[in-house]
Amino acid sequence: MLSIKGLSKQFKLKHQNVMAVDDVSIDINKGEIYGVIGYSGAGKSTFVRLINRLEDPSSGEVLLNGQDLTKLKQGKLRQERQKIGMIFQHFNLLWSRTVYENIAFPLEIAGTPKQEREDKVNELIDLVGLKGREKSYPSQLSGGQKQRVGIARALANDPGVLLCDEATSALDPETTDDILDLLVDINEKLQLTIILITHEMHVIQKICHRVAVMEQGKVVEQGDVLDVFVKPQAKTTKRFVQQLSPLEHQREHLEQFLNGRDDSQVLKLHFIGGHAKKALISELSKKLDIEVNILQGSISPTQEGAYGTLYVEVNGAPDLIEQAVEYAKGSGVEVEVLKHD
Amino acid sequence: MIDAIFPNVDMDSMWTATYETLYMTVISVIGTFILGILLGLVLFLTTRGNLWQNIYLNSVTAILVNVFRAIPFIILILLLFPFTDFLVGTIRGPNAALPALIIGAAPFYARLVEIALKEVDKGVVEAAKAMGAKSRTIIFKVLLPESMPALISGITVTAIALVSYTAMAGVIGAGGLGDLAYMQGFQRRDFDVVLLSTIFIVVIVFIFQFLGDWISKTIDKR
Numbered sequence: 150m151l152s153i154k155g156l157s158k159q160f161k162l163k164h165q166n167v168m169a170v171d172d173v174s175i176d177i178n179k180g181e182i183y184g185v186i187g188y189s190g191a192g193k194s195t196f197v198r199l200i201n202r203l204e205d206p207s208s209g210e211v212l213l214n215g216q217d218l219t220k221l222k223q224g225k226l227r228q229e230r231q232k233i234g235m236i237f238q239h240f241n242l243l244w245s246r247t248v249y250e251n252i253a254f255p256l257e258i259a260g261t262p263k264q265e266r267e268d269k270v271n272e273l274i275d276l277v278g279l280k281g282r283e284k285s286y287p288s289q290l291s292g293g294q295k296q297r298v299g300i301a302r303a304l305a306n307d308p309g310v311l312l313c314d315e316a317t318s319a320l321d322p323e324t325t326d327d328i329l330d331l332l333v334d335i336n337e338k339l340q341l342t343i344i345l346i347t348h349e350m351h352v353i354q355k356i357c358h359r360v361a362v363m364e365q366g367k368v369v370e371q372g373d374v375l376d377v378f379v380k381p382q383a384k385t386t387k388r389f390v391q392q393l394s395p396l397e398h399q400r401e402h403l404e405q406f407l408n409g410r411d412d413s414q415v416l417k418l419h420f421i422g423g424h425a426k427k428a429l430i431s432e433l434s435k436k437l438d439i440e441v442n443i444l445q446g447s448i449s450p451t452q453e454g455a456y457g458t459l460y461v462e463v464n465g466a467p468d469l470i471e472q473a474v475e476y477a478k479g480s481g482v483e484v485e486v487l488k489h490d
Numbered sequence: 491m492i493d494a495i496f497p498n499v500d501m502d503s504m505w506t507a508t509y510e511t512l513y514m515t516v517i518s519v520i521g522t523f524i525l526g527i528l529l530g531l532v533l534f535l536t537t538r539g540n541l542w543q544n545i546y547l548n549s550v551t552a553i554l555v556n557v558f559r560a561i562p563f564i565i566l567i568l569l570l571f572p573f574t575d576f577l578v579g580t581i582r583g584p585n586a587a588l589p590a591l592i593i594g595a596a597p598f599y600a601r602l603v604e605i606a607l608k609e610v611d612k613g614v615v616e617a618a619k620a621m622g623a624k625s626r627t628i629i630f631k632v633l634l635p636e637s638m639p640a641l642i643s644g645i646t647v648t649a650i651a652l653v654s655y656t657a658m659a660g661v662i663g664a665g666g667l668g669d670l671a672y673m674q675g676f677q678r679r680d681f682d683v684v685l686l687s688t689i690f691i692v693v694i695v696f697i698f699q700f701l702g703d704w705i706s707k708t709i710d711k712r
């Protein structure tokens with residue numbers, strides 16, 4: 150639906166040229182929530198601005214339903230922009246307008262007749278849960294409410310795509326969850342394609358179907374959220390995944406169990422989706438003559454199903470331990486044998 | 491009572507002068523507001539990275555504004571005599587003061603407008619662009635409404651400067667309280683006339699300041 154091909158943006162500074170976005174290609178399907186994650190300065194904010202041409206790309210194509218946005222003339226571009234919603238980290242509401250008037254603004258731009266405008270605004274106010282606050286000014290709202298206005302405003306012209314630029318980064322964790330729930334809700338209700346830029350991995354984990362990891366303007370890794378979580382390839386991705394599992398930080402606590410003996414191994418098990426519910430550990434200790442000692446574990450829900458991590462110490466004959474590893478792998482669980490560093 | 495304190499004051503001519511001062515101030519404030527916002531918009535929009543980025547137009551406007559701001563008002567009136575004569579048909583009376591008042595105050599106000607527009611959140615302009623807004627929409631529905639409290643404070647400061655300007659214009663025959671204070675009060679040594687004129691001018695300034703503050707506060711929803 151949205152196909153980005155070889156998109157680049159070069160900023161010419163006085164002493165050097167900076168590739169803010171460097172040859173990025175991503176295909177996004179209709180109705181998908183696609184996350185782009187990166188540390189600050191990775192070029193993700195520039196990337197999202199290239200899509201609706203708030204920044205003009207240096208090269209590359211942005212095909213929205215087959216139409217290349219980078220080739221459009223100003224007038225046509227403005228019309229297309231009306232069909233691409235955008236929400237921002239700092240909400241960017243007009244403080245001089247009420248909630249109602251802010252949501253009506255894009256409809257005024259599109260030249261929607263007054264009566265239709267009224268119906269649409271009221272419908273949107275219901276959708277984002279702001280009934281009763283129509284006459285409030287942004288300064289009278291909390292951060293979460295402001296972002297709700299932002300979302301309603303972005304949806305006013307029935308866009309096919311919603312761009313979210315760090316939309317939850319200025320919100321506290323609880324409000325972030327509320328806003329993410331709202332995004333999932335409208336994604337399902339309206340079949341809306343959402344592109345979400347963030348530096349917080351739990352945002353990706355909670356609502357995205359697929360993710361691209363950006364670093365220095367390049368996409369270093371992309372794929373299904375679950376795959377990226379379980380088998381992160383790039384270094385940056387690994388760091389992001391570690392943000393989420395507090396266990397990774399406590400790996401030194403496992404050191405005392407890594408004794409180098411071959412009749413005792415520490416295994417890291419990844420349970421994905423349906424496998425997360427299996428009773429693997431009790432099966433292992435019943436079938437094989439080994440002792441399984443659970444060290445620590447965690448489970449995280451994602452949009453594509455749950456995924457769990459479990460650290461266990463296995464004591465027994467070396468060949469039995471090997472069998473146990475094979476058995477676990479055979480039942481669809483990812484196994485990693487931890488070694489002394 | 492008034493007769494006792496201000497023996498030489500003729501209240502009829504006092505009121506006429508007050509009316510003339512108010513007339514000159516109000517009309518020139520309106521003219522300055524419009525011309526100043528136009529100039530301020532040009533100054534702001536033609537800067538680098540803005541909607542109408544145009545370094546040439548920006549420099550020309552900036553130089554024009556600076557030159558007119560540099561000319562002392564009393565000299566500006568003299569310089570503008572031919573222009574005023576052509577435009578108004580006379581160089582005497584309140585109407586003849588208006589071109590000089592507006593041309594003298596508008597460049598000053600234009601700089602205040604420019605500062606006010608710079609304070610508008612760039613993100614809001616970006617949001618409007620992302621919605622597909624035209625430049626005209628961004629100017630009239632984003633930039634001007636969002637900077638309105640600062641535009642009002644700015645015109646208040648300018649209006650008070652304009653009250654002083656009208657007094658100066660009075661000295662060379664525009665009428666108003668300045669004229670009265672100078673001609674009758676100073677030339678004829680009727681010092682009470684100078685005093686009462688001053689009181690009237692101070693009251694006018696206070697009223698403008700109060701009105702400006704009140705409007706600016708009322709429309710500021712931040």
